[in-house]
Amino acid sequence: MTVLFSTSGLFKTFETFAVFICLVIHRIGNQGSQVWFGTADFEMNYKNTPSEVDAEVLGVGILTCMSIVSLSILASYLIEGREVVQSTVIDAAFCIIAATLLLTSGGMTCFTYNSVFALSGPPTVANMSISRNSQQVAGAMGVMCIVTGLLYLADFFYLLCQRNALLQQY
Numbered sequence: 001m002t003v004l005f006s007t008s009g010l011f012k013t014f015e016t017f018a019v020f021i022c023l024v025i026h027r028i029g030n031q032g033s034q035v036w037f038g039t040a041d042f043e044m045n046y047k048n049t050p051s052e053v054d055a056e057v058l059g060v061g062i063l064t065c066m067s068i069v070s071l072s073i074l075a076s077y078l079i080e081g082r083e084v085v086q087s088t089v090i091d092a093a094f095c096i097i098a099a100t101l102l103l104t105s106g107g108m109t110c111f112t113y114n115s116v117f118a119l120s121g122p123p124t125v126a127n128m129s130i131s132r133n134s135q136q137v138a139g140a141m142g143v144m145c146i147v148t149g150l151l152y153l154a155d156f157f158y159l160l161c162q163r164n165a166l167l168q169q170y
Helices: 007-028 052-079 082-086 090-119 132-169
Strands: none
Touching: 007 052, 007 082, 007 132, 052 082, 052 090, 082 090, 082 132, 090 132
């Protein structure tokens, strides 16, 4: 149980909660309805944002993957021990993959909704398909994905240092 209070355990715990928060924002963040990472052109009503479907696939995929993987690695910390898990490359590999994809997903989400917001005109001319509130919540989800990606990136560099120390020890 003391593994949870180590630096690595705290990283994994915070990563798990951050991914869960991103999932909750995605599923029910817009006053009980789903917030999209990006969506089809007919939903946005603008043809100038080509990356919205890619953002949706990428965002949903990485959140689903990391909600499973982060819990699995945290459980393996508790069962096998931190040193055993960190002596392999799997934890660091998942961290760098998660960091890359979460940063990309968050950036694409912010880009997509900023493009729609910019194309919808001044604040007095609203986009009829997507409300301003939905755009703000989607922006918050994008920023939360970026922050979560930075958390995974910090964990990746910490894991590299820990793995080098463990390999020198043995």
